[in-house]
Amino acid sequence: MSAIVCSHVDKAYGATTVIRDLNLAIEEHEFVVFLGPSGCGKSTLLRMLAGLENISGGEVSIGGKVVNDLEPGDRGIAMVFQNYALYPHMTIFDNIAFGLKRQKVPAAEIRKRVEAVSRTLGLERYLGRKPTELSGGQQQRVAIARAMIKTPKVFLFDEPLSNLDAKLRNHMRVEIARLHQSLKTTTVYVTHDQLEAMTLADRIVLLKDGVIEQIGSPAEIYRRPGNQFVAGFIGTPNMNFIEATVARNGDGWTLTGAGTVLSLQGGDFHLRHGDRVVLGIRPPDLKTAQAGSANLLQGTADLIEFHGNDALVTFGSGGKEISALVPARECPELRAPVRYSFEEDCIHLFDGETGKSLRRQ
Amino acid sequence: MRRRSSLPVTFLVPTLAILLVLSMVPTLYAIVIALQNRELSAPGYSWVWFSNFADLFTDRRFLNAVWVSVKWEIVTVIATMVVAVGLGVLMFEVASPRLRNFYCLLFIIPVLLPRVSAAFVWKFAYHPLYGIATYPYRLITGGLIFDPLSKPGTALFAVASVDVWQWGLFFAVIVLKLLETLPPQPIEAARLDQAKRWQIHAYVTLPMLKAPLISLMFVKMIESLRSFDLIYVMTRGGPGVATETLDMYAFSQGFIESGKVSYASAMAVLMMIATVITFTMLWKRVQA
Numbered sequence: 001m002s003a004i005v006c007s008h009v010d011k012a013y014g015a016t017t018v019i020r021d022l023n024l025a026i027e028e029h030e031f032v033v034f035l036g037p038s039g040c041g042k043s044t045l046l047r048m049l050a051g052l053e054n055i056s057g058g059e060v061s062i063g064g065k066v067v068n069d070l071e072p073g074d075r076g077i078a079m080v081f082q083n084y085a086l087y088p089h090m091t092i093f094d095n096i097a098f099g100l101k102r103q104k105v106p107a108a109e110i111r112k113r114v115e116a117v118s119r120t121l122g123l124e125r126y127l128g129r130k131p132t133e134l135s136g137g138q139q140q141r142v143a144i145a146r147a148m149i150k151t152p153k154v155f156l157f158d159e160p161l162s163n164l165d166a167k168l169r170n171h172m173r174v175e176i177a178r179l180h181q182s183l184k185t186t187t188v189y190v191t192h193d194q195l196e197a198m199t200l201a202d203r204i205v206l207l208k209d210g211v212i213e214q215i216g217s218p219a220e221i222y223r224r225p226g227n228q229f230v231a232g233f234i235g236t237p238n239m240n241f242i243e244a245t246v247a248r249n250g251d252g253w254t255l256t257g258a259g260t261v262l263s264l265q266g267g268d269f270h271l272r273h274g275d276r277v278v279l280g281i282r283p284p285d286l287k288t289a290q291a292g293s294a295n296l297l298q299g300t301a302d303l304i305e306f307h308g309n310d311a312l313v314t315f316g317s318g319g320k321e322i323s324a325l326v327p328a329r330e331c332p333e334l335r336a337p338v339r340y341s342f343e344e345d346c347i348h349l350f351d352g353e354t355g356k357s358l359r360r361q
Numbered sequence: 362m363r364r365r366s367s368l369p370v371t372f373l374v375p376t377l378a379i380l381l382v383l384s385m386v387p388t389l390y391a392i393v394i395a396l397q398n399r400e401l402s403a404p405g406y407s408w409v410w411f412s413n414f415a416d417l418f419t420d421r422r423f424l425n426a427v428w429v430s431v432k433w434e435i436v437t438v439i440a441t442m443v444v445a446v447g448l449g450v451l452m453f454e455v456a457s458p459r460l461r462n463f464y465c466l467l468f469i470i471p472v473l474l475p476r477v478s479a480a481f482v483w484k485f486a487y488h489p490l491y492g493i494a495t496y497p498y499r500l501i502t503g504g505l506i507f508d509p510l511s512k513p514g515t516a517l518f519a520v521a522s523v524d525v526w527q528w529g530l531f532f533a534v535i536v537l538k539l540l541e542t543l544p545p546q547p548i549e550a551a552r553l554d555q556a557k558r559w560q561i562h563a564y565v566t567l568p569m570l571k572a573p574l575i576s577l578m579f580v581k582m583i584e585s586l587r588s589f590d591l592i593y594v595m596t597r598g599g600p601g602v603a604t605e606t607l608d609m610y611a612f613s614q615g616f617i618e619s620g621k622v623s624y625a626s627a628m629a630v631l632m633m634i635a636t637v638i639t640f641t642m643l644w645k646r647v648q649a
Contacts, residue, residue, distance in 0.1 A: 052549050073555030085546030089568040098564070099554035146550070 003028045003063060003154060003186040004049065010057035011044055011210070018044050019210040022058070026188065031180050033197040034190045036207035037233070043158055045207070046190045050079050050156050063153050073102075078147035079156040083163055084139045086131040086146075092118075093127040096145045117149045120179075137168045144179070157189040161196065173199060194234055198222070206230055228355035231280050231348055237312055239280045240322045243352065246275040255279055259318020262295045269349045269358040276352030283312060285346035286324035293341035297322055301338045304331060313338060388633070395627040401620030413627035423628065425602050426610040432517060433606055437524045437585045442578055444529030449536025450562050461537060468530035476527075480594035483523040484510070487595075510596055513603035520588075520595050520604055528584065532577055539570050575647050579640075586636065607632050 004026040011019040019041045026032050034042040047053040049060060051072035060067055067075045078099075086095050093114055100110045118124050121141045131139055140160055147155060160176070161169045177200055180187055191197055197204050198218040206213045206221065214226040225231035231239050244257030253266040257279070271277075289296055299315035299322070311331040314323045315338050324340045332338050349358040395413055399406040417423045448468070452461055471479065486494040489508035498507040509519035543566055551561045567574070589608045592598060598605030598613065605613075607628060615625030 050549075050553065052552070071555075072549070072552045077553070079550070079553050081546045081550065083544070083546055085544075085550040087547050087550070087565055087569075089571065098551070098556075102555045102557075102560065146554075150554075 002026060003030070004188070005061045006045075006049075006058065008058035009045075009048065009055060009060060011041070011048060011053065012056045017210065019048075022210070022212060024205060024212065024215070026186060028186055029184045031187045031189065031200055031202045033201035033204050034188065034207060035194060035197040035201075035204050035233075036192065036213075038192060040207040041210035042190045042192075042207050044210075046079075046156055046158055046188060049075075049154075049188060050077055051075055076153040077156055078150045078152035078154075079158065080140070080143045080147050080160045082159040084131070084136075084143045086139060086142055088131055090130075091127065092123060092129055092131070092134070092142050095131065095142055096123075096127075096149055099146065099150050113149055114145075117145045120148070121145050121175075136164050137172060140164065140172060141175075144176075148179075148183070153186065155185050155187040157187065159191055160189075161191075161193070169196075176200065194236070198234075206233065208233075224357070224359060225280075225348060226357050228278055228280070228350040228357075231350070231357075235282055237283045237323055237325060239282050239348070240286075241350075242279040242281075242320055242322070244277055244279050246271050246273060246277055248273045257318070258297070258320040258322070260297060264344055264347075268345075268360055270360060271349070271358065277358065278350040278352055278355070280348035280350060281342055281346060283323045283325040284310075285342050286322075286326075286340040287342065288326060288330050289339040289341040293339075295341050295344070296339055297324075297341070298337065298339040301332050301334060301336055304334055306331070391626045391629055394623050395630045397623050399623045401616070401622060406623075409623075413624050414631065416624070417627060417631065422602060422605070422610060426605050426607045429517065429602070429604060430606040430608075433521065433588060433604075434582065434585050436518065436521045437528075437588075438578060438581050440521060440525045441529040441532060441581050442574075444525055445532030445536050445577070446567065446574070448530070448533035449540060450566075452533065452537045453540045454558060465534045465537065468534050471527045472531035474527070476590045477594055479523055479527055480591045483519075483526070484595050487519055511600050513600055516596055516600055516603045520592055523591060523595070524585070524588065528581060532581070535577060536570075536574075539573055540566055543569055579644075582640070582643075 002025040004024075006022055006024045009019060009022040009024075010017065022045065034045060036042045044053055048055050049062070051067065051070060055068050062075055062077065087098065090098065096114050096117060097110045100113065105113075114127070115124070118127060121144060123138070123141055123145055126134055126138060126142075131142065134142065140163075143160070157176070161172050164172060173196055176189075180200075189196075189200060201218055203215060204218055204221050205215050208229055214221055214230045216224075221230060221234055225234060228241065232241065242258045244255035244262070247254045247256065249263060251265075253264045253271050255262045255264065255277070262279070286297065289298075297317050299317040301313050301315050303312075303314040305312040305314075306328065307325075309328055310325050311328045312323055312325050313332060314321055316322070322340075324338075326340075350356060351358060396408060396410050397406045398409045398413070452464055456464060474482070483494070486492045487508075487510050489495055489506045489511075495507050495509070499505065509515040547565055547569070548561055551565045556564065586608075588606055589612070592604050592606060592609055593612075596604045598609040602610075611625040611628040611632075614628070615622045
């Protein structure tokens with residue numbers, strides 16, 4: 001049985017529709033990440049699951065029970081907020097125990113459970129302190145403890161790491177991953193950070209303008225993006241897009257665009273003579289061309305960003321900016337001519353009008 | 362360096378000097394008079410030092426006034442805060458934003474009314490025969506007379522209700538605005554923690570507003586000390602001495618009944634000392 005099912009869910013504020021006919025099933029023990037740019041409705045969707053926003057249309061069920069009209073506290077969920085949302089006037093102990101006290105759990109048991117949870121998260125030393133006396137990372141851990149102690153059916157995380165600095169974010173990300181491994185609680189996690197999404201998720205739900213663009217495992221979404229938006233959103237540095245025209249050439253195909261002609265077998269794609277398509281290549285898939293390489297993209301290196309192991313070389317080809325991520329030792333001089341080639345199995349082709357992937361299923 | 366240090370002095374010294382003159386001269390003069398035996402009926406006087414103060418403590422009417430003042434202070438402050446928090450939370454919970462603005466406007470009107478006007482309005486409202494506030498009683502009992510302002514047991518509460526009507530409603534607006542400034546997340550977290558509506562306010566929002574609410578209470582405590590105009594218009598301290606607060610009694614001793622200004626000054630000085638000590642202690646306790 002699915003842990004969470006959304007069927008035909010809509011959300012509108014007055015005349016503005018934020019989420020449109022959304023269907024989604026989340027399995028038990030699954031870690032699902034809602035990913036998307038700001039304003040895509042991912043947080044709103046999470047808050048609808050939590051019961052903090054009304055559902056304008058459709059049905060949400062958690063654990064097989066329709067929860068549309070249930071109070072947040074009665075949905076069997078726990079939520080961690082972006083800005084921690086701790087009760088500022090209470091000690092850490094009281095913050096963690098608040099939910100249990102409302103459920104009238106005996107004091108002795110509360111103490112036992114708070115101690116157990118705070119041991120898991122390394123908070124024992126801070127139980128007597130107030131939230132303001134803790135660092136951001138510690139506060140977020142308290143927020144997680146407060147969610148954990150209720151032993152919910154579902155964990156909801158609303159951009160929990162956005163307020164932390166980069167180093168702490170990595171650390172907490174690992175902690176959350178570990179926590180999920182040991183607790184196996186169904187988790188829905190909202191983020192705009194694709195690294196978090198890729199590393200934590202069993203499945204990613206990619207949203208844009210309140211509509212699901214693609215659902216899939218991180219690898220699936222990375223390797224087989226369903227459309228140009230997904231391809232451009234996932235992956236750092238961003239995928240290169242080159243507009244091209246398709247032409248039949250014997251057994252294969254040629255793509256003309258960005259000042260170059262590329263020839264493909266094209267067996268993986270639905271292609272038609274004369275189609276306008278968008279060719280997508282990830283920067284790491286561009287390799288320094290050897291003598292005799294086919295499918296060349298060439299130009300003058302006009303920007304070089306050093307990343308440590310790698311360097312991102314940006315060059316112009318037929319008036320189009322293209323980036324290649326090459327090993328730092330192969331990095332060319334600024335303004336030197338560069339030539340890169342790619343293998344056909346690395347490329348993505350999208351319909352020039354709809355942006356849909358042309359890959360055969 | 363010199364210019365930097367002289368600028369604050371230039372601005373502060375004249376203002377502080379004026380303040381000092383305005384506040385200290387009357388205070389010191391009151392203390393001086395309290396140590397003499399001046400009366401309005403006679404020009405002469407002599408120094409009697411502390412005998413006015415000694416007399417006060419055997420004056421049963423003075424002791425009654427102290428008790429009435431304490432009662433007044435407690436009743437008005439508590440009732441105002443209860444009304445303010447109750448109404449503020451109620452508006453926050455049930456009223457739509459547009460309706461809230463309307464209520465806020467409505468609730469600010471009483472406090473804009475001058476105290477004397479408010480006192481007269483309610484004096485008429487409490488009129489046993491024609492008052493609108495006593496009308497329901499007449500209706501239910503078939504024309505029996507109920508005169509809250511002339512009964513010792515109810516007079517103080519009737520006058521206090523006017524004070525609460527003015528300040529409780531105004532403070533309710535402030536409490537609502539304070540609630541609206543709170544971040545919504547802790548409230549949402551509490552909802553997820555299965556807190557009921559009233560529990561969210563009892564355990565989360567109101568404790569978060571502890572500091573401003575205490576400040577409001579202090580403002581009301583100081584404001585309640587200035588009840589003179591209200592009581593003067595509505596009951597003149599009556600019936601008997603049922604609503605005679607310290608300032609009422611001092612006024613009637615000094616200017617109405619006997620013209621004993623030194624005796625009245627002694628009361629004023631005692632009141633000042635008591636107020637300063639009480640407020641300092643309360644403030645210290647709140648700060649701790």
